[in-house]
Amino acid sequence: LARFDGSQTFTLASLHKTASGWFAGESMLAEAISHALDAGDAEHAAGLIDLAAMKMVERSEIITLLGWIARIPEAAIAHRIPTRIAQAWALTLCLRPQARALLDELQKQVGQIENASQRAAMKSELAGIETIFLAVYEDRLDAAVDHGNAFLAKPRDENSFVTRAVRNAAAYCEYNRGEHQRVHDLLRPAQIHAQRSEQLFPTAYRTVVTGMTYRAQGQLGEA
Numbered sequence: 234l235a236r237f238d239g240s241q242t243f244t245l246a247s248l249h250k251t252a253s254g255w256f257a258g259e260s261m262l263a264e265a266i267s268h269a270l271d272a273g274d275a276e277h278a279a280g281l282i283d284l285a286a287m288k289m290v291e292r293s294e295i296i297t298l299l300g301w302i303a304r305i306p307e308a309a310i311a312h313r314i315p316t317r318i319a320q321a322w323a324l325t326l327c328l329r330p331q332a333r334a335l336l337d338e339l340q341k342q343v344g345q346i347e348n349a350s351q352r353a354a355m356k357s358e359l360a361g362i363e364t365i366f367l368a369v370y371e372d373r374l375d376a377a378v379d380h381g382n383a384f385l386a387k388p389r390d391e392n393s394f395v396t397r398a399v400r401n402a403a404a405y406c407e408y409n410r411g412e413h414q415r416v417h418d419l420l421r422p423a424q425i426h427a428q429r430s431e432q433l434f435p436t437a438y439r440t441v442v443t444g445m446t447y448r449a450q451g452q453l454g455e456a
Contacts, residue, residue: 246272257281263297270304279309279316286319291394295323314342318358325366332366360384361395368402378406385419397423397435404442408449416446 249272256265269278324332346352368377381403404419447456
């Protein structure tokens, strides 16, 4: 930009838009989203965030994600359920009270999805977020345990972020209820699968809850 002599017809917005397209083509979504936002192209930015949002939650980049979403008009993401579910995760994990209203709204929105398998998958994820919300925001331990047990009673992918987060939240509640053996029972499946594909937030949370439980049991070496 410093070398422009005034004869160029480029605008700053057009340069950001071009840069966004180039980075998107190179699968560098963070850079692509940043340039799309700087270009003022809300729809393009929202589409890119749709692709990146849940991966950002899994990498604990939730503050960045919430910052991006805050820069986009609500109308541009209102219909983008994957982004809104990721937003619900981020708000819940950050202990933001806005998570409650968003979860309630998403329940209605997901309930209107015509594809049965897609609707079931999204309802399942919302059930997972609800468990975490009950546990870490509302501190309703009994309700969170019941919710978590109902979630885990069905066959689950133990490598998924959702399943690991629910196990962690339920284990946290059981720790606070003094059910130490139940903590180990809940976390063992995640520990078995940990070496296959690990995720920062579930790993850190699981390690903390496990360590606290060992300490409460007097097993200081393990703690």
